[in-house]
Amino acid sequence: MLEHDRPITRAWVLHPDLKTDHTRRAAEPALEEAVALAAALPDLQVVGADVVRLPKIHPGMLFGKGKIAELKEALKAAEVELVLIDGPVTPVQQRNLEKAWGVKLLDRTGLILEIFSDRARTSEGVLQVEMAALSYQRTRLVRAWTHLERQRGGLGFVGGPGETQIEADRRAIDEQLNRLRRQLAKVVKTRELHRASRAKVPFPVVALVGYTNAGKSTLFNRLTGAKVFAKDMLFATLDPTMRKIILPAGDEIIMSDTVGFISDLPTELVAAFRATLEEVLDANLIVHVRDISHPQTEEQAQDVNTILQSLGVSEDAPVIEVWNKIDLLPDDTRAATLTQADRREDLFAISAVTGAGLDPLLAAIPDKLKDPRHETTLHLGFAQGRARAWLFDQGVVTDEEQDEDGYQLTVFWTGLQQERFRRLTTTDATGASS
Incomplete structure (x- = not known):
């Protein structure tokens, strides 16, 4: 149809x-x-x-x-x-x-x-939505089956009571969830390989985040020349899109457009889309796009920050705040907004539709991407070969000595690389313990 x-x-x-x-x-x-x-x-x-x-x-x-x-x-x-x-x-x-x-x-x-469910297009998006829907349905089985009595086991002549229809359905959903998790794990593995290959490319990643309908996709399209679906409706974008762009100063970056956040986002969806949203964790710079014309813009910004914190984004992560849709503000409010933005170096007032204010934003991105480096001494056991290989792949090891317990390494790295290393070793420890 x-x-x-x-x-x-x-x-x-x-x-x-x-x-x-x-x-x-x-x-x-x-x-x-x-x-x-x-x-x-x-x-x-x-x-x-x-x-x-x-x-x-x-x-x-x-x-x-x-x-x-x-x-x-x-x-x-x-x-x-x-x-x-x-x-x-x-x-x-x-x-x-x-x-x-x-x-x-x-x-x-x-x-x-x-x-x-209506919007998901990629295989990962479809799997994530299906998992979220099943998790939601699992909690609501009572609605469908309250009219059924407990069924007896066997043929009904002997033996105790069998499982209820709710229990049978719950087990069927759990089996389906396990199947979807296995499928999603393969897709996520592919995404991780893409991330690893991007990490070796000397292009920093800039992630656009924000409340749904804040204008992220419109901004993404204007900056990258892409044709991502952008419409004045909630959740116009579900699947993340990435494009390489060249900034006016000549710097090359990869820009990522992500799913919009919303207040009271279902926990099933937060869990299901975690793999997608974790693109933000690997970003060198987060650009928080706000609809400054919305009457609830402050509450929306708080909702976005709450979700970012729940994902594990560090409070020290480099962030630029973009107040979008200034073209929708009354003249006096627009003037006050522009004055306020001029007073802060991490705040830019723009219109993704008209292009107003984009030049100062693009000029500021390279400076924000210059993450200062610092020296750290690490000790890795012989079993931590994956972590050691990652450090060498990053090109941050300046000295290494071996002792009877493992390796003593001197690394010269950025705060972002240190945070990625922390997550890598945490994941390895979790996997080892399980």
């Missing part, structure tokens, strides 16, 4: 606003983002959206009886087929609400998984 022939599903978006939860963002902008998430799926038509104020969470139904009855009338009048709830919904709540409203229901995690 052609994409434009796919049936359109009428959807309604609900954002629960719990009065006692002071950690959540402002309700109205959060609802707008949820609607934009829904709009990212081509076969959904959002016909309504509401913020639902909640004095407390009702364990079995999420909402109170009066609100459920009120929403039922609105959903029926709008001929809604799918309700999207911008937040977590338990399997029991999902089952009960679907029964009460006579519609299908997805929570925030389920919706993001649907978007990723």
